[in-house]
Amino acid sequence: MKTFSGFLLAGTQSGVGKTTISTGIMGALKKRGLSVKPFKVGPDYIDPQFHHYVTGNPSRNLDGYMLEEETLKALFYKNLAATDIAVVEGVMGLYDGRGIEKDQGSSAHIAKILNLPVILVINGSGMSSSAAAMVLGYKMYDRDVDIKGIIINNVSGEKHYSILKEVIERDTDTKCIGYLNKNVNIELKSRHLGLIPCGEVPELQKKVDEVVEMVEETIDIEALLGLATPMEAVKAPEKNLDKNLTIAYPYDDAFNFYYQDNLDLLRELGCNLVSFSPLKDRYLPEKIHGIYMGGGFPEVFAKELEDNHSIRQAIYKKAQEGLPIYAECGGFMYLSKGIQTFEGSYHEMVGIFDTAAEMTKRLQRFGYCEVTTREDSKFFKNSFTIKAHEFHRAVVKGEEDHYIYDVKKTKDNKVIDRWNCGQEKYNCIGAFPHIHFYSNPCFVESFIERCQVYKKMME
Numbered sequence: 001m002k003t004f005s006g007f008l009l010a011g012t013q014s015g016v017g018k019t020t021i022s023t024g025i026m027g028a029l030k031k032r033g034l035s036v037k038p039f040k041v042g043p044d045y046i047d048p049q050f051h052h053y054v055t056g057n058p059s060r061n062l063d064g065y066m067l068e069e070e071t072l073k074a075l076f077y078k079n080l081a082a083t084d085i086a087v088v089e090g091v092m093g094l095y096d097g098r099g100i101e102k103d104q105g106s107s108a109h110i111a112k113i114l115n116l117p118v119i120l121v122i123n124g125s126g127m128s129s130s131a132a133a134m135v136l137g138y139k140m141y142d143r144d145v146d147i148k149g150i151i152i153n154n155v156s157g158e159k160h161y162s163i164l165k166e167v168i169e170r171d172t173d174t175k176c177i178g179y180l181n182k183n184v185n186i187e188l189k190s191r192h193l194g195l196i197p198c199g200e201v202p203e204l205q206k207k208v209d210e211v212v213e214m215v216e217e218t219i220d221i222e223a224l225l226g227l228a229t230p231m232e233a234v235k236a237p238e239k240n241l242d243k244n245l246t247i248a249y250p251y252d253d254a255f256n257f258y259y260q261d262n263l264d265l266l267r268e269l270g271c272n273l274v275s276f277s278p279l280k281d282r283y284l285p286e287k288i289h290g291i292y293m294g295g296g297f298p299e300v301f302a303k304e305l306e307d308n309h310s311i312r313q314a315i316y317k318k319a320q321e322g323l324p325i326y327a328e329c330g331g332f333m334y335l336s337k338g339i340q341t342f343e344g345s346y347h348e349m350v351g352i353f354d355t356a357a358e359m360t361k362r363l364q365r366f367g368y369c370e371v372t373t374r375e376d377s378k379f380f381k382n383s384f385t386i387k388a389h390e391f392h393r394a395v396v397k398g399e400e401d402h403y404i405y406d407v408k409k410t411k412d413n414k415v416i417d418r419w420n421c422g423q424e425k426y427n428c429i430g431a432f433p434h435i436h437f438y439s440n441p442c443f444v445e446s447f448i449e450r451c452q453v454y455k456k457m458m459e
Contacts, residue, residue, distance in 0.1 A: 042105065117227055284318065329392050335353055336351070406418070
């Protein structure tokens with residue numbers, strides 16, 4: 001058995017400052033010499049990048065829709081060692097999940113699954129006694145959620161905080177453990193898919209240092225640690241780590257959307273992972289047996305990607321030779337003929353798929369969905385269903401070779417939308433849905449099998 005402690009930082013709603021406060025607390029805990037293991041509720045890719053930057057440890061997603069409860073627990077526990085402290089950042093508001101029923105992937109749902117205490121972040125701007133009513137409402141909405149502490153953001157100063165603290169603790173029996181003053185310098189900027197990734201944030205370390213300093217000044221870290229719940233978990237079984245395959249994956253400012261558990265699973269299945277940059281590298285890594293192309297912001301870096309003719313040609317040549325490539329969302333767009341940006345300029349991409357991506361002003365098919373692979377797909381031996389998430393503003397246009405996915409979106413167990421998507425050519429597949437490999441192992445097993453066949457063919 002191994003013992004660790006943890007808590008979940010949730011907000012009353014999106015935009016309350018969860019990510020800023022979470023990263024500040026992670027940084028403050030790390031400064032104290034603690035081993036901080038970060039996690040993020042939901043399918044978000046960008047917040048975990050900030051967690052990783054601050055703690056030095058990969059941040060993993062805890063998604064209550066794409067993952068079964070036992071799988072989610074196993075992934076949480078296996079990545080924690082004795083003396084670790086698990087810091088879980090919530091998603092949206094505490095009770096916001098898929099649909100309006102309770103326990104459908106919300107932060108509250110995850111807290112109950114993992115038996116974690118909740119530290120609730122509220123916006124104190126323009127409030128006094130109403131803050132207690134807000135906290136009381138969140139506590140009463142689901143009494144199985146253990147709201148242990150309150151952090152108040154955007155207060156006007158210590159006197160304002162003292163008023164809010166007094167009324168909250170008096171009327172809700174919940175401890176206030178600190179606050180942050182209003183400070184526009186520490187706000188994280190956003191664009192069309194949420195926060196700007198940490199690799200593009202100017203003077204990020206300076207901003208992080210300022211947040212950590214503010215957290216240490218006005219949040220009681222010792223009180224916070226006192227609220228963290230000690231937990232035990234059985235050690236995860238050892239995996240076969242015989243690295244007999246080499247999988248390349250792009251990782252740079254244009255492509256950085258990966259679930260850490262997906263990368264971990266590939267390693268556990270015997271893959272050696274090597275990264276490359278379609279922005280900067282002229283050639284692919286040598287002796288690879290497949291490419292896993294995650295999402296990102298190829299539309300933001302379309303000109304730079306177009307200008308790197310060498311790597312585009314190398315990927316296209318490998319595809320013609322039969323190299324297995326799995327591409328999702330931004331990676332799918334990169335393998336198309338080209339991308340038309342928000343500004344209307346068109347830039348050539350790799351050109352494997354006979355379609356082009358065009359950016360639009362609104363999100364397309366946003367949200368969770370179920371993907372069923374089609375029986376006539378050459379990439380998959382059998383048809384199966386896997387849960388996924390879409391988050392993009394692009395559409396693909398042009399000649400379409402072959403759809404590989406039947407996709408549906410449900411609400412309250414009723415199908416509310418259906419569509420087809422995904423392209424297949426040579427030994428490559430690409431589509432918009434982001435797949436979590438642990439949702440159904442058939443997906444990653446199919447990819448691994450094709451990589452093994454390719455390796456034997458090339459030997």
